[in-house]
Amino acid sequence: MRTVNPGTYFWQGNEAxxxxxxxxxxxFFAGYPITPASEIAEHMAKRLPQVGGIPIxxxxxxxxxxxxxxxxxxxxxxxxxxxxxxxxxxQESIGYAFMTETPCVIVDVQRAGPSTGxxxxxxxxxxxxxxxxxxxxxxxxxxSPNSVQEMFTLTVRAFNLAEKYRTPVILLTDEIIAHMxxxxxxxxxxxxxxxxxxxxxxxxxxxxxxxxxxxxPAVGEGFNIAVTGSTHNEYGIRLTxxxxxxxxxxxxxxNKIQNHVDEIADFESYxxxxxxxxxxxxxxxxxxxxxxxKNAEKRGxxxxxxRLKTLWPFPERIIKKLAETAEKxxxxxxxxxxxxxxxxxxxxxxxxIIPLNKIGGGELITPEELLAKIEEAEKxx
Amino acid sequence: MKKIEVRISGFGGQGVILAGQVxxxxxxxxxxxxxxxxxxxxxxxxSAAKSEVIISDGKIDFPSVRKCDxxxxxxxxxxxxxxxxxxxxxxxxxxSSMVKKIPETKAKFFKIQASEIAEKTFGEKxxxxxxxxxxxxxxxKVVNENFMKKAIKDTVPKKAITxxxxxxxxxxxxxx
Numbered sequence: 001m002r003t004v005n006p007g008t009y010f011w012q013g014n015e016a017x018x019x020x021x022x023x024x025x026x027x028f029f030a031g032y033p034i035t036p037a038s039e040i041a042e043h044m045a046k047r048l049p050q051v052g053g054i055p056i057x058x059x060x061x062x063x064x065x066x067x068x069x070x071x072x073x074x075x076x077x078x079x080x081x082x083x084x085x086x087x088x089x090x091q092e093s094i095g096y097a098f099m100t101e102t103p104c105v106i107v108d109v110q111r112a113g114p115s116t117g118x119x120x121x122x123x124x125x126x127x128x129x130x131x132x133x134x135x136x137x138x139x140x141x142x143x144s145p146n147s148v149q150e151m152f153t154l155t156v157r158a159f160n161l162a163e164k165y166r167t168p169v170i171l172l173t174d175e176i177i178a179h180m181x182x183x184x185x186x187x188x189x190x191x192x193x194x195x196x197x198x199x200x201x202x203x204x205x206x207x208x209x210x211x212x213x214x215x216x217p218a219v220g221e222g223f224n225i226a227v228t229g230s231t232h233n234e235y236g237i238r239l240t241x242x243x244x245x246x247x248x249x250x251x252x253x254x255n256k257i258q259n260h261v262d263e264i265a266d267f268e269s270y271x272x273x274x275x276x277x278x279x280x281x282x283x284x285x286x287x288x289x290x291x292x293x294k295n296a297e298k299r300g301x302x303x304x305x306x307r308l309k310t311l312w313p314f315p316e317r318i319i320k321k322l323a324e325t326a327e328k329x330x331x332x333x334x335x336x337x338x339x340x341x342x343x344x345x346x347x348x349x350x351x352x353i354i355p356l357n358k359i360g361g362g363e364l365i366t367p368e369e370l371l372a373k374i375e376e377a378e379k380x381x
Numbered sequence: 382m383k384k385i386e387v388r389i390s391g392f393g394g395q396g397v398i399l400a401g402q403v404x405x406x407x408x409x410x411x412x413x414x415x416x417x418x419x420x421x422x423x424x425x426x427x428s429a430a431k432s433e434v435i436i437s438d439g440k441i442d443f444p445s446v447r448k449c450d451x452x453x454x455x456x457x458x459x460x461x462x463x464x465x466x467x468x469x470x471x472x473x474x475x476x477s478s479m480v481k482k483i484p485e486t487k488a489k490f491f492k493i494q495a496s497e498i499a500e501k502t503f504g505e506k507x508x509x510x511x512x513x514x515x516x517x518x519x520x521x522k523v524v525n526e527n528f529m530k531k532a533i534k535d536t537v538p539k540k541a542i543t544x545x546x547x548x549x550x551x552x553x554x555x556x557x
Contacts, residue, residue, distance in 0.1 A: 008409070010405060010409040010415065035423070118423075119423045120420070120421055120422060120423050121420075176418065179418065179419055180416060180417065180418050180444055181405055181406075181415075181416070181417040181418075182405075182414075182415065182416045182417070182441070182444075183409055183415070284444075287443050287444055288442075288443055290442035290443070291442040291443045294442075362420060364443070364444075364445050366443070366445075366447060367442075368447075
């Protein structure tokens with residue numbers, strides 16, 4: 001048995017993530033079980049050996065991310081999956097992965113935090129953590145699916161972006177999307193684009209600079225590789241006092257993502273050229289938006305939305321465009337205003353930004369609650 | 382068919398999520414769109430659990446059930462908690478070996494001693510979920526029988542297919 005056959009399935013989000021990872025070329029998984037991400041580890045344990053890959057349950061999340069980083073340096077495409085508490089534990093080594101430019105995929109299935117919070121209930125509270133979780137300056141790529149189908153497509157994309165930009169990529173999903181079952185179509189394998197990391201030529205030795213995204217050798221291929229989380233030059237040599245070397249390295253780590261925002265930023269938009277009221281949403285909350293928007297239109301409200309598939313780097317251009325048209329923008333979130341301020345900053349006074357927040361018990365914001373907010377916003381001119 | 386919303390409720394360990402999974406899968410085999418979500422407590426067994434299935438010809442946006450057309454309740458807590466969300470002309474099926482006090486309702490209402498019958502007939506209470514599913518489909522014909530059977534086969538562990546199929550059949554027989 002190899003990769004899954006093309007066709008239509010009724011899968012859980014977590015299952016779709018695993019099958020997509022395998023199609024993308026994932027050959028190593030290390031993780032520690034945690035609700036609501038456990039099904040990823042479970043399916044990986046079953047599926048990876050069938051395709052010649054290796055799944056391993058580590059002693060905790062810190063060890064899991066370290067194993068993933070090590071596997072990536074042996075030339076494997078590697079991933080881990082966790083939820084908030086485990087994601088917190090991983091942060092130190094995620095920083096190491098950014099600094100050493102190690103391609104890998106980290107799935108965070110969000111549940112209600114902080115701490116162990118409500119373990120089985122949905123939340124969207126890790127939005128800022130996914131961007132700023134580890135210390136220092138860096139630029140993270142964070143993707144946000146809103147269906148089982150997108151758990152599939154965005155997992156493939158996460159691996160592709162990780163390989164292309166030689167960086168950790170975070171698939172920031174949530175309990176609703178990860179546990180939900182719905183139809184999914186696996187397209188013919190030939191139609192799925194797979195990107196692999198750039199390998200060095202025999203004579204090349206600069207694996208940490210000179211180019212925006214340098215080539216990456218694998219351990220055992222004959223290159224003398226030095227990999228360190230401390231500041232290093234293009235050749236991996238540790239230089240912890242030289243200001244120029246540090247500037248050059250860390251600015252490049254940030255710029256290699258920020259210079260390509262338009263390519264990385266992915267979103268879905270509707271009626272943003274003519275709307276009076278706009279909505280910015282992502283993940284499970286966007287499912288509420290679809291229904292509320294239909295009902296608002298029935299009442300004659302001019303409404304449009306932007307649904308973010310890439311949370312970070314933040315797709316400023318499209319939000320600015322929405323703010324130029326819409327008088328008011330509602331930001332519904334299952335957290336206490338995490339993306340709200342980012343939208344407000346980007347709109348920069350062009351539109352009034354209105355929060356709609358709900359946490360606890362894994363209860364989604366209902367279309368009725370959102371519609372009430374839309375109507376309130378329309379009335380109070 | 383416009384849109385049918387089903388809630389299957391009970392406590393952890395009764396297989397309410399598996400039942401929802403089977404129903405959703407059967408609907409998809411039947412050419413419909415379906416979304417199944419679940420909610421359970423932090424404990425492996427004993428805390429409140431529910432599974433929701435939305436079946437529709439069109440695209441399903443909001444994945445949670447607010448008002449349901451059909452409610453399966455397999456515990457007293459479940460019926461007490463969820464009956465208010467059942468539509469007036471909805472269908473209520475309770476496991477009467479678990480539910481002793483039934484609140485007043487205008488819904489079409491069926492009592493089945495699923496857990497007791499499951500234990501007596503198949504030696505395990507845990508087949509009650511398939512009995513309830515059999516009853517549900519006999520009453521509502523929400524999906525084609527053959528697709529339901531295929532969905533059971535494709536979802537439950539191989540060694541348990543036969544007994545699950547028997548339990549499903551038993552559920553149908555209990556409805557006149």
